[in-house]
Amino acid sequence: MDDPRYSIGELSRRTGLTVKAIRFYSDRGIVAPSGRTASGHRRYDVDALARLELVRTLRELGLDLATIRKVVDREAALPDVAEAHMRALEAQIHVLRLRHAVLKAVTRRGSTPEEITLMHDMAKLTEEERRRLIGDFLDATFGGLEHPGFAGVARSMTPELPESPAAEQIDAWVELAELAGDPDFRALMRRLAERHDAGPRRDPIADVRVAVAPALTSGIDPGSPEAARIVAALTARHRPDDLLAWLDIVDDSRRERYLELLAVINGWAAPDSLAPAVRWLSEALRAPDQRCAP
Template sequence: MEGDALYSIGELARRSGLTVKTVRFYSDRGIVAPTDRSPAGYRRYGIDAVARLDLVRTLRELGLDLTTIRKVVDRELSLPEVAAAHADALAVQIRVLRLRRAVLTAVAERGSTPEEMEFMHRLARLSEDERRRLIGEFLDAVFGGLDDAPAFAGVMRSMTPELPDDPEAEQVQAWVELAELTLDPEFRASVRQLTEEQAAEQVALQVRGETTGPRRDIAGVVRDQVGPALRAGIDPASPQADSFVAEFTAHYAYLLGRPDDIDLRRRLAARLERVNDPRRERYLRLLAVVNGWAAPESLAPALDWSVQALRVRTA
């Protein structure tokens, strides 16, 4: 019977698909031991050696070292235990490779200097605690002293990136760029000013006791109210735009408790220009990538239209 047959090292090599040299190598190290020897002293192997060699080849292709392989085939270690440990190690390697790929891709796309590449690499390798600390410093600079308000507590949560444990390369790239933005002092100052302006609008409502009044940020109001004008292709400088301008300036006047006059419209134009900072929109888009959210709707078309309409009417 075939199960009782003994094979020479050459026959075993043919059956296993390995070279004679490779079979001899495994045999010399006791991973696949001969069953017997011929009268001339040549090694002879049983059919079980084929199965052992198949397993050895598979484990080697998966990257296991010979010491571990020998323990597996000798049943000193269970295959599930070895597989689990090796899978964990590969997961770490994959994460490291993704980080490297993300940094190198960003360097290639941005034409970075060696110093910039080193900086990006450090950002990509930050631990979860280090990432939280970096973002915490940014949010504190933007919301410090204002974060007790329920509305701002929610905004802070919505502006917090959460890089997953096993991120895609695009998420790592987005995280690196987002982290760079949070370290930009001009961007911090710009967002802080917007936060203070929104807080002042809320305080103005509270002072008047109008706690049930509208609390939405003026940029969101402008987007909704200007949307029909954009879809209709109305020129912001034309008389057809007057009713749209009157609607969102009236809302802003209500927020501040002031009359809708030329000074208020100039103030609103400046406010909307600050909201329309491309860095702010870029932060929100990067945040969506890192957190796996849908891309946010751009406010730029509505804000561009509104600012132009206000400037024409306050020149």
């Protein structure tokens, strides 16, 4: 029967580890020799071979030496260690995917060093930190207002960056986060919410879309008699001053930009732009004939 004891060289050939690595593990007591030759050379048994193969596997998986020692000495259950390490790897993979997406976005945009720093900082925020940032913005917009529909509106305005975002989603998230932190934009959205919360007035958006869309399609001039009839129908349902006040708020490109970015981040269809209808109606309401309308 062959002598089951192996030299370091034989262990190296069987495990793929270097002689230096085996000696390192041996010196630290992770894989102890079973004996020595008359000349003092270490010899290892089949148990040492099995331990070394396990050590090599665990090291390739990224476990630290202290954890490996606990596993091979059976001080820690391997499934528990594997699960903990799996969670750590999942977190690392998430970070790497975000970094990859940031670099891809930077490559596409040709960003400045300042933009790269901002994009990286925004992209690496944890989910909790992202929710806190958006939560602060939504609270600044709707906080303290009592309209029953605002809770649903706030949910619909919440971005949900996926775990493996595409470069364009990273791009959109960074821009949306900048918007959400802009005091001027917050003030704009607060005015819009307060106007809606102030009383029983009907929100003009649906009426404006229905009334103005045919005018845009037909190319009706905002100062024409046809436009005057459209304005008259709208002002029968909404006071002209209220419409103008509403138009002054919604005719801000940042409001629509937020919704566009939100759609990119959440994987939604791009929203229909209200801007053409807003501009047309604003011009029509301010036309000389319409200004005189009751």
